[in-house]
Amino acid sequence: MAVKVFFNPASPQEAVRLMYEQPGRGAYLAGGTDLLCSPEWPDFVVNIRGLLATLAQEAGELVIGAAATISRIAAWQALSEADDGLMQSCARGFASEQIRNMATVGGNLASAVPSADFATPLLALEAQCVIQAPEGQRTIPLEGFFAGPHQSVLDRELLLKIRLPLPSAGVRTEFLKIGRNPGDIATINVATLLELECDKIQKARIALGAVAPTPIRAYAAEEFLAGKPASDENIQRAADLAREAVQPISDQRASADYRRQMSMVLTRRALQRCLGRNQ
Numbered sequence: 001m002a003v004k005v006f007f008n009p010a011s012p013q014e015a016v017r018l019m020y021e022q023p024g025r026g027a028y029l030a031g032g033t034d035l036l037c038s039p040e041w042p043d044f045v046v047n048i049r050g051l052l053a054t055l056a057q058e059a060g061e062l063v064i065g066a067a068a069t070i071s072r073i074a075a076w077q078a079l080s081e082a083d084d085g086l087m088q089s090c091a092r093g094f095a096s097e098q099i100r101n102m103a104t105v106g107g108n109l110a111s112a113v114p115s116a117d118f119a120t121p122l123l124a125l126e127a128q129c130v131i132q133a134p135e136g137q138r139t140i141p142l143e144g145f146f147a148g149p150h151q152s153v154l155d156r157e158l159l160l161k162i163r164l165p166l167p168s169a170g171v172r173t174e175f176l177k178i179g180r181n182p183g184d185i186a187t188i189n190v191a192t193l194l195e196l197e198c199d200k201i202q203k204a205r206i207a208l209g210a211v212a213p214t215p216i217r218a219y220a221a222e223e224f225l226a227g228k229p230a231s232d233e234n235i236q237r238a239a240d241l242a243r244e245a246v247q248p249i250s251d252q253r254a255s256a257d258y259r260r261q262m263s264m265v266l267t268r269r270a271l272q273r274c275l276g277r278n279q
């Protein structure tokens with residue numbers, strides 16, 4: 001099988017126009033690490049790799065171009081200073097160096113697999129997705145981006161960039177992932193974020209991957225922790241609530257029961273690590 005037509009647009013607008021106007025089934029090509037492994041290749045590809053790779057710090061937020069590679073994100077100091085190393089930690093456990101040099105964060109989200117590693121830290125950081133449609137741009141929260149396994153809200157539209165509101169100074173974060181081997185696709189992944197005042201939790205964000213049809217936030221657990229002391233009992237209760245939020249399936253990586261139980265264990269461990277308690 002082979003791609004019949006390859007387009008190299010000069011702008012995101014042209015990329016979207018091509019996607020809508022060309023006959024046949026098209027796909028954007030970013031790093032190609034998902035696309036070129038898929039069993040059915042599209043009739044044409046629209047190369048976006050050179051168009052959307054900018055990393056920028058703007059007033060009150062960080063902006064990640066959708067075609068920024070995992071390696072560049074891992075090396076972006078302004079990001080790791082702002083998010084307490086959350087995205088860098090995710091990048092470290094992502095595939096191999098060769099894949100990290102090709103794969104992009106936008107491709108990771110647009111593939112919309114429940115295990116997509118960058119979905120969980122970006123959910124915890126309350127990312128916004130800027131989308132290019134033929135009629136113009138729109139911005140939606142990442143929480144509204146995923147529609148089901150391998151399905152996002154994109155309809156031939158292009159994910160342009162991801163906007164991250166700057167977290168409060170002193171925010172504590174953690175990313176944990178279990179896979180069959182180091183760098184493997186996640187059997188389960190968890191990202192947590194805590195804002196603390198003395199020993200009290202002001203704000204908690206908890207996101208889990210590979211335990212539901214889409215990456216999810218554990219809202220009940222987050223709400224439970226807000227305003228509570230950071231005690232072991234409260235952390236355990238939040239972890240129990242995270243377990244109640246998941247709807248895992250059994251597959252070749254793990255059983256649903258294992259994923260349910262590990263949702264609790266990893267959430268508790270990640271929250272405790274945010275608090276500097278090694279678990």
Ligand SMILES: Cc1cc2nc3c(=O)[nH]c(=O)nc-3n(C[C@H](O)[C@H](O)[C@H](O)COP(=O)(O)OP(=O)(O)OC[C@H]3O[C@@H](n4cnc5c(N)ncnc54)[C@H](O)[C@@H]3O)c2cc1C
Nearest residue numbers: 028030031032033034035095103104106107108110117159
């Ligand atoms: C050996 C190997 C190991 C891997 N390990 C991991 C891992 O540890 N964790 C993990 O999460 N994933 C992993 N993956 C999956 C893959 O590398 C990631 O999902 C990667 O981030 C995809 O990005 P890409 O740029 O290569 O996407 P591509 O393959 O270029 O595109 C993927 C899909 O998204 C669409 N797309 C891409 N960019 C956009 C955009 N900006 N707007 C709209 N649609 C777009 C494409 O049309 C295509 O349908 C692995 C893959 C391989 C082959």
